[in-house]
Amino acid sequence: MDSFINGSIAYCSSVFTVFALYPYRDFVKQFDLDSFRKLNYVNFAKYRYRGMLENPSQPLLLAAPQGFLYFGYVLGGGNVLGALLGGVLHGNAKMCVATVARRMSGGDARYRGIENKGYSSIANCVMKSGKHFGFFSFFAGGAAASLISMLWHGSTLVMLQRSYSGEGFFSNTFSAFSAHAFMTFLTTPVRNVFRSSLSSVERSGGVKSAQAYILGEGAIFREAVSVGKNAFFSGEIRFFLNGVLQTTFKTSVPFAVTYGIFKWAGGSIGYPGNRGPSHLHPRRSMLRTHY
16 A cells, blocks of 8 residues: 555656656757757747647656656565666556557557557557557567666665655755766666667567567667677777766656655655565655655
């Protein structure tokens, strides 16, 4: 029950963060000095919100991985085991959300045929495309994404659990940003070697069996190892830290805001030294932060 309650609080917090920072994230993704000088920020935000409001299921879908992260972390009892379980759920949820969003928008040419016509809802997309391409196709790349999530987001929660922050929204948000930004820097080499192999995980024939899924995941890891070796032996050391600043602002800020709201709403990821979810005491109050 603790894991479900905290996962639900984290999910609702993430929905709010996605909505509140939606223009901000798009701005960071596209940022350059020329656009910074010329951009009309009011119109930029207005168009982004208009697009999101025309598709209200979008923030609900995008917030799901954070909910699974906290749910898994608490279910695993926090600390290392919680980070592992939370990372697995977060990584697979992230790939599933990306796959559903891509298929709903027809973003991949192989889904522009008869298979992707008539998607009336997310559930319809899951059932229809799942039947055609296989259930495992929603989680293609999930093993690599899970590894990244364990090292990145899961480790951040471990750091936050093992340290005490202040009893306020801004203090908790700053603590979360500091911890997550630090892990963003440390995990950048891992994320960069997997970037190319995870950018296109869709397979034209689908993924219709566990064996096909395992073979595909193995190919992703082999490609990542090859990319890392080539970058290292060719002297492209900058490759391993490429994009760290942009990712810090794009991902660490929303993560920190979500955590701050989560704590303010009475959520808890546990105390230092917790061994299980029975030590958690969420939702004693919606106005105080508990540790």
